[in-house]
Amino acid sequence: MNDITRKIYAGLLSAIHDRSIGPGSPLPPETRLAEQFGTNRMNAHHAVKRLEDHGLVVRKKRVGTEVRQNIDYELVSRLLKEINRIVYVLYSSTPHWIHWNENSFTALEKEIAPAGYNIIYGMIPVDGTRADHHRILHEISAAGASALVIFPDAEDTAFLRHNNDLLLDFQMPVYMLNRSGETMAMDMVSFVSGDPFGDAAAVGTLLQRQGCRQVGMLNEASGTLFWGVKRYEGLALGLERGGNPTPPNFLGTKDGFAAAAQAIRQAQGDFVLVAVNNQYAAQFIDFAAQQGLRVPADYRLVSFDDNPLYRSYNLTSMAAPMERIGRLFGKLICDQSWLKEYRGKVSIKVNSELVFRETFSLKKS
DSSP states (O other): OOHHHHHHHHHHHHHHHTTSSOTTOBOOOHHHHHHHTTSOHHHHHHHHHHHHHTTSEEEETTTEEEEOSSOOHHHHHHHHHHHHOEEEEEEOSSOOSSSOOHHHHHHHHHHHGGGTOEEEEEEOOTTOOHHHHHHHHHHHHHTTOSEEEEEOOHHHHHHHHHTGGGGTTOOSOEEEEESSOOOOOOTTEEEEEEOHHHHHHHHHHHHHHTTOOOEEEEEOSSSOSHHHHHHHHHHHHHHHTTTOOOOOEEESSHHHHHHHHHHHHHOSSOOEEEESSHHHHHHHHHHHHHTTOOTTTTOEEEEESOOGGGGGGOOEEEEOOHHHHHHHHHHHHHOOTTHHHHTTOOEEEEOOEEEOBTTBOOOOO
16 A cells, blocks of 8 residues: 555544444545545545455445444454554653663664554653553553553552553553563563573672682662562572582671671682672762772672663673663564464563673683
């Protein structure tokens, strides 16, 4: 179809989909459609013929073309998505820029552009109510979108989980970034997930290959959050593969900071502290400096979550692959061969990448 035929066809599909032209109702005459869209009758004819080919309308002599009585609205919805080629992206209104950023959006756009998709961006409601979420999802569905991609942050995850039932009757595939990697009970959502265990295991393996025998973990304060637990378990596994002892697990409290500083003072030679994220890493650097301990002169430090807020600390960090996350969502949208059988059951893990800065560098072999 040329562009104008596509517009007429999409307009008629939308009118059938939202019941503006209901079952048994006549379509506008082709001459009127041509006049409405500023084109010739042949383009309007091709658009109506496409509806007829899909079994949505029937031509009757001396009557015109009518929408079928027993119309398959699921087919109408699918055809509308195919012709509209619209992907909706909902993203957090309070982004931390740790797990995704504008590079993720740009990579997604580049991945789906060759397939003719366009993106419409919107925000997850600030302090949103269930009614707000329902309204947004209804607008996305009514527009005939081909897919929905959600980029949440910490403030949004609980809200989305608690209102997951609103997606159960959603006819388009839904994809979501799972920042923590923790299993989420959202039945109709496919995930691109972080891998805190795998990321930390990679750090532990690197340290044991570098001959680091004195390693400690500075964890989050409670010691119970999923990503903190998995990062400690992964680090321990990576170290143990090379025969290293299980590292001490210092909680990010005043006592934990003091214990970590004491371990650095008592170390014989190189001590590496692995911080559960950049926030705790920065807080410890400031605390240790007050104790006369400097990084990297007195200890080396590796962290997770390459948070822009702490860039001035020059932290060596495991950083989420922002562009790769966007590309993965694009590939899932374009390759829909798995959707019929696996809709809502696909989960892809992505590993972070180590960015070397001042607090830790590789030893020269």
